[in-house]
Amino acid sequence: MGINRVQFQKGLSIAEFMERYGTEEKCHAALVASRWPTGFVCPECGCTRHGTFERKGLRYWQCSACRAQTTVTCGTIFQSTKRPLTTWFLAMHLLAQAKNNVSALELKRHLGVRYKTAWLIKHKLMEVMREREESRQLDGRVEIDDAYLGGELPGGKSGRGSENKVPFIAAVQTTEAGHPLFACLTKLEFTKDAIAQWAKKSLCASAHVVSDGLWCFQAVTASGAAHARTVTGGGPASVKLETFRVVNTLLGNLKTAFSGTYHAFDFAKYTHRYLAEVQYRFNRRFDLSSILARLLRASAITSPHPERIIRAAEQCG
Ligand SMILES: [Zn+2]
Structure with a gap:
């Protein structure tokens, strides 16, 4: 191999x-180049004519049209940072x-x-x-599965019936040969309505989805996508099932990553962000x-x- x-x-x-x-100078220059790749653009009025000056160690851009003053972090995720x-x-x-x-x-x-x-x-x-x-929208062949994270309690049930777990849907677009391309991980309740809503947002109409027998997955057709169910009967054998190889591998890696990193984490409240981080990198x-x-x-x-x-x-x- x-x-x-x-x-x-x-x-x-x-x-x-x-x-x-x-x-700091290199980072500042990199942020300026990234934010204004073709030169300064006033965030207030869109004008490009400007002057610059320094005050208290900070560089300011002043728009020649509307006189607005701005720094490179102002209006970005870095705004007001003390670091x-x-x-x-x-x-x-x-x-x-x-x-x-x-x-x-x-x-x-x-x-x-x-x-x-x-x-x-x-x-x-x-x-x-x-x-x-x-x-993010997935197209072509898409494997989907239901998944649960967080809240494991000693002696608790595992899988679909367990308490205190956050449910989410894992979807992976693959090539026709079954190689993974893009993923989408979304916190949702497993109801037909929620799946239909998710499908309209996250699937192209030309996608064809494969899933196990979980009844609510039928609702993916609300997006116009085609759907094929494979009833697996649950248990370890279904994990090995070739149809869901890619999504199962992703979920296996994700669980290892979470359990190795976040020992007591605020997963339930911020699930959407933790999942997005994995999705972004993937x-x-x-x-x-x-x-x-x-x-x-x-x-x-x-x-x-x-x-x-x-x-x-x-x-x-
Ligand atoms: Zn301006």
């Missing part, structure tokens, strides 16, 4: 990262390159910040990933060397999310 080209690709080394983003950009860039690098997940606790140690700061940085970046993936796994640049661009065009919004968040919409 040949080496796995996804797992063995080059990525961005620590040395390359330090070379590109090792100082240097080097901290944010390192966090983005660690989250983007991780094979599994990086917990807020681990991030705190790497960044040398307080736990609360690391938690907030991680959640803001996960929110960037979530918004980026929100319009869907960009073919190009690890550009994933940081893409996350930077996404962060630069994501509007500010104050802490109270981040903490309040159940999924909105």
